[in-house]
Amino acid sequence: MPRQFFVGGNFKMYVQHPPATPRYLNGLPFHNGSPLDLSTQDRTIDQNYRNGVAESITNIVKNLNAAKLDPNTEVVISPPTLYLTLTRSLADPKIGVAAQNVFDKPNGAFTGEISVEQLKDTKIDWVVIGHSERRVILKETDEFIARKVKSAIEGGLSVIFCIGETLEEREGGKTIEVVTRQLNAAAKELSKEQWAKVVIAYEPVWAIGTGKVATTEQAQEVHAAIREWLGKTIDAQAQDNVRIIYGGSVSEKNCRELATQPDVDGFLVGGASLKPAFVDIINARI
Numbered sequence: 074m075p076r077q078f079f080v081g082g083n084f085k086m087y088v089q090h091p092p093a094t095p096r097y098l099n100g101l102p103f104h105n106g107s108p109l110d111l112s113t114q115d116r117t118i119d120q121n122y123r124n125g126v127a128e129s130i131t132n133i134v135k136n137l138n139a140a141k142l143d144p145n146t147e148v149v150i151s152p153p154t155l156y157l158t159l160t161r162s163l164a165d166p167k168i169g170v171a172a173q174n175v176f177d178k179p180n181g182a183f184t185g186e187i188s189v190e191q192l193k194d195t196k197i198d199w200v201v202i203g204h205s206e207r208r209v210i211l212k213e214t215d216e217f218i219a220r221k222v223k224s225a226i227e228g229g230l231s232v233i234f235c236i237g238e239t240l241e242e243r244e245g246g247k248t249i250e251v252v253t254r255q256l257n258a259a260a261k262e263l264s265k266e267q268w269a270k271v272v273i274a275y276e277p278v279w280a281i282g283t284g285k286v287a288t289t290e291q292a293q294e295v296h297a298a299i300r301e302w303l304g305k306t307i308d309a310q311a312q313d314n315v316r317i318i319y320g321g322s323v324s325e326k327n328c329r330e331l332a333t334q335p336d337v338d339g340f341l342v343g344g345a346s347l348k349p350a351f352v353d354i355i356n357a358r359i
């Protein structure tokens with residue numbers, strides 16, 4: 074059976090439409106691990122904040138509910154934690170909702186964390202784990218991420234498991250080595266059957282939020298290598314069935330060509346998922 078096309082929308086911590094260039098850390102523009110020149114700051118973020126985050130998320134979800142979406146595409150949106158229940162209550166039941174993070178422990182004194190059970194209790198069925206913004210900025214390790222993937226699946230969640238190399242690693246010819254290391258960490262924790270609950274998101278860090286999308290050839294090459302890894306390390310069923318989606322500056326302009334690649338089973342969209350053009354990306358195959 075062909076793999077169902079999958080499009081995830083990661084709203085990150087954006088308050089509405091993302092700024093053209095930077096994201097912010099400690100009040101400073103921050104971009105893929107490097108501070109940015111303050112003169113590039115896009116001040117629309119401040120204006121958007123005054124619109125109200127709940128209001129903007131409500132509008133995004135209502136637009137999606139009203140849009141004509143490809144019925145063959147699975148759609149999952151991922152708002153900031155505070156807005157998960159609002160999003161779940163508003164979104165059409167056929168649209169999935171994902172948390173952007175979860176902790177690996179089931180219960181206890183872990184200030185600021187959220188558990189798998191708490192997500193399930195609020196009808197959240199998906200979680201994004203291993204995003205490079207958490208790997209790079211918050212220093213999450215392969216092993217910690219793998220434990221979170223395991224806890225999430227054992228608790229009944231499905232996982233969008235993000236992997237990908239930095240620019241330095243790509244330029245050093247280490248892309249496959251890096252994604253293999255990230256995948257191997259998860260393989261140590263998961264049973265073969267548990268891979269059925271995983272969507273792998275290949276997101277080259279140098280393409281995230283930069284406007285620099287991987288070429289179709291670059292994306293296909295890494296996706297094919299991941300699929301080969303699934304066959305060799307997990308089993309033939311995982312190789313055939315696990316969806317491998319691409320993330321990194323996906324837009325309504327580049328999605329159609331990327332979607333023609335045999336091993337690109339969909340997208341994880343950041344900035345563009347907050348814009349009306351997200352519908353075009355969901356409909357990339359029609």
Ligand SMILES: O=C[C@H](O)COP(=O)(O)O
Pocket residue numbers: 083204276280281282283284320321322323341342343344345
């Ligand atoms: O989770 C989504 C990815 O980080 C891609 O973000 P982006 O589409 O803003 O480049």
